[in-house]
Amino acid sequence: MKLNGNYKNLEESYLFSTIAHKVNAYAQAHPQANILRLGIGDVTLPLAPAVIAAMQQAVTEMGKKETFRGYGPEQGYAFLRESIQSYYARRGVSLAADEIFISDGAKSDLGNILDLFDVENTVLIPDPVYPVYVDTNVMAGRRIVFADATAENGFLPMPDEGVKADIVYICSPNNPTGAAYSRGQLAAWVEYARKNGAVILYDAAYECFVCEEGLARSIYEVEGAEECAVEFCSFSKIAGFTGTRCGYTVVPNALAGGALNKMWLRRQTTKFNGVPYIVQRGAAAVFTPEGEKQIAENLAVYRRNAKRLSDCLDGLGIRYTGGKNSPYVWLRCPGFDDSWKFFDFLLEEANVVGTPGCGFGKNGQGYFRLTALGGEDATAEAVERLKKLLGK
Numbered sequence: 001m002k003l004n005g006n007y008k009n010l011e012e013s014y015l016f017s018t019i020a021h022k023v024n025a026y027a028q029a030h031p032q033a034n035i036l037r038l039g040i041g042d043v044t045l046p047l048a049p050a051v052i053a054a055m056q057q058a059v060t061e062m063g064k065k066e067t068f069r070g071y072g073p074e075q076g077y078a079f080l081r082e083s084i085q086s087y088y089a090r091r092g093v094s095l096a097a098d099e100i101f102i103s104d105g106a107k108s109d110l111g112n113i114l115d116l117f118d119v120e121n122t123v124l125i126p127d128p129v130y131p132v133y134v135d136t137n138v139m140a141g142r143r144i145v146f147a148d149a150t151a152e153n154g155f156l157p158m159p160d161e162g163v164k165a166d167i168v169y170i171c172s173p174n175n176p177t178g179a180a181y182s183r184g185q186l187a188a189w190v191e192y193a194r195k196n197g198a199v200i201l202y203d204a205a206y207e208c209f210v211c212e213e214g215l216a217r218s219i220y221e222v223e224g225a226e227e228c229a230v231e232f233c234s235f236s237k238i239a240g241f242t243g244t245r246c247g248y249t250v251v252p253n254a255l256a257g258g259a260l261n262k263m264w265l266r267r268q269t270t271k272f273n274g275v276p277y278i279v280q281r282g283a284a285a286v287f288t289p290e291g292e293k294q295i296a297e298n299l300a301v302y303r304r305n306a307k308r309l310s311d312c313l314d315g316l317g318i319r320y321t322g323g324k325n326s327p328y329v330w331l332r333c334p335g336f337d338d339s340w341k342f343f344d345f346l347l348e349e350a351n352v353v354g355t356p357g358c359g360f361g362k363n364g365q366g367y368f369r370l371t372a373l374g375g376e377d378a379t380a381e382a383v384e385r386l387k388k389l390l391g392k
């Protein structure tokens, strides 16, 4: 037996373990400290009542002989695929139900989709970005080139004809920078992909936070994208499903002459068991009028948090991106070139925890991510402490 040697090429991910270690050490040494955690990108509000009611109803069905369900379709029940289809249709994007695949989350699909592509492909990944794209390709042994996301390009790298890539990752609104592409900017990426015969893997996990006109919530808002892009989305951020687990991936029939859709169906029916019926019922409730109303209230809380954080940085004259169409605020560390030094400073002087930008790629050095997905009171208190600590 030979091991997959590519795993040796993975860089140890110390980011969240180091944060936890530092915060625990500080808390032990200062038991009185009220530490405010704006570090991890997890949601904090509970599931909406409409989601809970739908799941309770589904539990009852599972307990009755007449309505019990066993193995379901691996690609998801029609009721959920159709409600996602109409969610897109309300935004002017027309999809066929068989182009939508339900899964246990965007992270799984982003990793699993790589089964469909040859190892000889070159992948283009923005830096900084969500670490999953890099690690899944390192595990497979693919060549990776990076697209620099910097203050100069507003953390939105644009295609470079001199760089040839076969698989292009785009995450918009971006984790960690909060930057979001406009439709026009995405059109340039679609043009690049079509010209070069590349595929775009578009991560729309934060689409529900987009509120500005002209910014895209789906890559399929761009003409021709259905011929070159796969879109990944999730119930994690829109509806707090990080622990409940449900996501979906759109693989258009127009992509690679329909081959990719067929291959993904084959891959999922062979290797994936589908998402529990109960969870899919909960997910479908997200797109009912009642569910949408309740979820809008939750998202409004996170948006208010984001506004508080960005107003605070505006007041302090600190440069940042995000905060408007994203639950993340990405700031230039004031007075520090090293993200970890700023992390220690904030933890020690204000008892506020954020995420060092260098953990997301080399261009993140000197930057820092704060999340708006925390509690309202904690965010308001964190803002007061930041003002006091960083105000001149």
Ligand SMILES: *Cc1c(COP(=O)(O)O)cnc(C)c1O
Pocket: 041, 104, 105, 106, 107, 108, 130, 171, 175, 203, 205, 233, 234, 235, 236, 237, 242, 246, 247
């Ligand atoms: C949170 C997040 C996801 C969603 O992942 P799930 O596996 O569905 O919870 C996907 N992409 C990015 C960039 C994220 O931050």
